[in-house]
Amino acid sequence: MKLxxxxxxxxxxxxxxSALHAQRVRDVAIYDDRDWQDGGAWWAxxxxxxxxxxxxxxxxxxxxxxxxxxxxxxxxxxxLIIFPGGWAGGYNxxxxxxxYQNLRNFISGGGSYLGMCAGSFFACDEVYWREGDDENSTxxxxxxxxxxxxxxxxxxxxxxxxxxxxxxxxxxxxxxxxTDIKIDSTLLPEADPTINVLYFGGPVFRPNAGKWGSTKVxxxxxxxxxxxxxxxxxxxFPYGSGRVFLSxxxxxxxxxxxxxxxxxxxxxxxxxxxxxxxxxLLTPQQSIPVQVDTSKLLRFETLQxxxxxxxxxxxxxxxxxxxxxIRAEGFxxxxxxxxxxxxxxxxxxxxx
Numbered sequence: 001m002k003l004x005x006x007x008x009x010x011x012x013x014x015x016x017x018s019a020l021h022a023q024r025v026r027d028v029a030i031y032d033d034r035d036w037q038d039g040g041a042w043w044a045x046x047x048x049x050x051x052x053x054x055x056x057x058x059x060x061x062x063x064x065x066x067x068x069x070x071x072x073x074x075x076x077x078x079x080l081i082i083f084p085g086g087w088a089g090g091y092n093x094x095x096x097x098x099x100y101q102n103l104r105n106f107i108s109g110g111g112s113y114l115g116m117c118a119g120s121f122f123a124c125d126e127v128y129w130r131e132g133d134d135e136n137s138t139x140x141x142x143x144x145x146x147x148x149x150x151x152x153x154x155x156x157x158x159x160x161x162x163x164x165x166x167x168x169x170x171x172x173x174x175x176x177x178x179t180d181i182k183i184d185s186t187l188l189p190e191a192d193p194t195i196n197v198l199y200f201g202g203p204v205f206r207p208n209a210g211k212w213g214s215t216k217v218x219x220x221x222x223x224x225x226x227x228x229x230x231x232x233x234x235x236x237f238p239y240g241s242g243r244v245f246l247s248x249x250x251x252x253x254x255x256x257x258x259x260x261x262x263x264x265x266x267x268x269x270x271x272x273x274x275x276x277x278x279x280x281l282l283t284p285q286q287s288i289p290v291q292v293d294t295s296k297l298l299r300f301e302t303l304q305x306x307x308x309x310x311x312x313x314x315x316x317x318x319x320x321x322x323x324x325x326i327r328a329e330g331f332x333x334x335x336x337x338x339x340x341x342x343x344x345x346x347x348x349x350x351x352x
Contacts, residue, residue, distance in 0.1 A: 025076075025077050026077065027053075027058040028059070028060040028082060028282070029060070029061060029062075030050065030063070030084065031063055031081065031082065031091070031119070033065055033090065039093070041090070042086035044253045044264050045084035048250070049084055051252075051271070052271050052278065063081075065096075068102055069095060072101075072102050074102055074111065075111050080281050081106065081111065081112070081113055082114045083115045083122055085116050085118050085119065085200065085250055085253075086118040086119075091118070091119075092145065103149075107240060108241060109242065113242070114246075114277065114278070114281060115245075116251070116252065120202065120247055120248055121203060123246055125153070126142060126143065127143040127153070128153055131163075132164065149239055150205075152205060153203075153205070155203050157201045157202075161223055175200060176200045180194050180221075180222035181194070181249060182220050183218065187218050192269060195219075196254075196269065197249040197254070197267070197270045198249060198253055198254045198267075199250070202233075202249055204231040205217075214237055215237040219234035220232055245277055254267035298337050304329065306327070307326070307327055308327075308328060308348050309321055310348050312346050313346075314343065316345050
């Protein structure tokens with residue numbers, strides 16, 4: 001990577017400094033390397049994520065490359081690690097092979113990963129990157145990214161929608177544009193069906209060989225007349241016992257106005273969506289009645305290692321225990337209900 005020979009002494013020094021600060025047990029770790037030369041995190045994305053977590057009442061702390069590189073037991077501290085928007089190349093500048101493996105082990109052991117824009121590029125096997133715009137374009141560049149959580153391609157920028165040029169980072173936000181995304185209500189029923197969010201150089205997600213496998217498309221671009229219309233903007237997939245959620249767009253921060261009058265702000269509907277995503281990645285869906293479809297298995301989200309009691313009801317008001325207490329082995333509990341009991345409603349409760 002660029003500046004490799006120049007930054008290694010700085011990496012050693014900052015690693016020693018960071019080692020003096022013990023990590024604490026929190027719900028969420030937010031990757032924030034803004035104190036590192038050429039670090040990747042975008043301040044506005046970091047602050048937007050913090051605001052959502054504070055509003056939801058989740059505990060969090062910031063981590064950087066030294067924390068990930070030096071901690072092989074991240075699951076003892078966090079349930080979810082969020083990589084914000086910014087520059088994925090900056091993330092790769094400082095996170096080393098140990099850090100990549102520690103992240104993979106954290107997720108495969110039951111943790112969750114949420115990557116937004118740069119954080120989603122960072123998790124892809126390959127990145128296709130095209131700067132410029134339709135009028136003045138540069139050749140596509142292909143990068144083989146090392147973390148490789150998703151065996152697919154992060155393909156950006158969507159140049160016909162908004163380009164990526166030398167002035168992208170100017171104060172009037174020329175590289176940004178708001179767009180609608182359409183949520184798959186069968187996968188995220190609590191979310192609004194269409195939400196206006198910020199696009200700022202993010203990808204279209206393309207599966208290898210066109211096969212989605214276990215990857216679920218949570219949201220698609222609603223860009224009528226542009227090349228990315230109906231393509232994947234948010235995806236969710238299992239990774240070992242954990243889960244990975246990638247968002248090409250920015251629900252944490254929005255832009256209003258244009259030119260010198262543009263400004264960043266917090267969009268309440270987009271923030272609500274991000275909060276719903278974090279809820280899904282952190283906590284089980286408790287006390288939610290589910291009408292059984294005998295043609296399908298019954299599924300509940302759980303936290304690995306926690307105790308739960310399945311309950312049934314014939315009126316949705318009076319509930320009784322169904323079977324014995326279970327210990328969740330992963331982030332999802334699946335049970336097949338006999339057809340004779342298909343008229344009952346079911347829910348799962350955490351056992352304290």
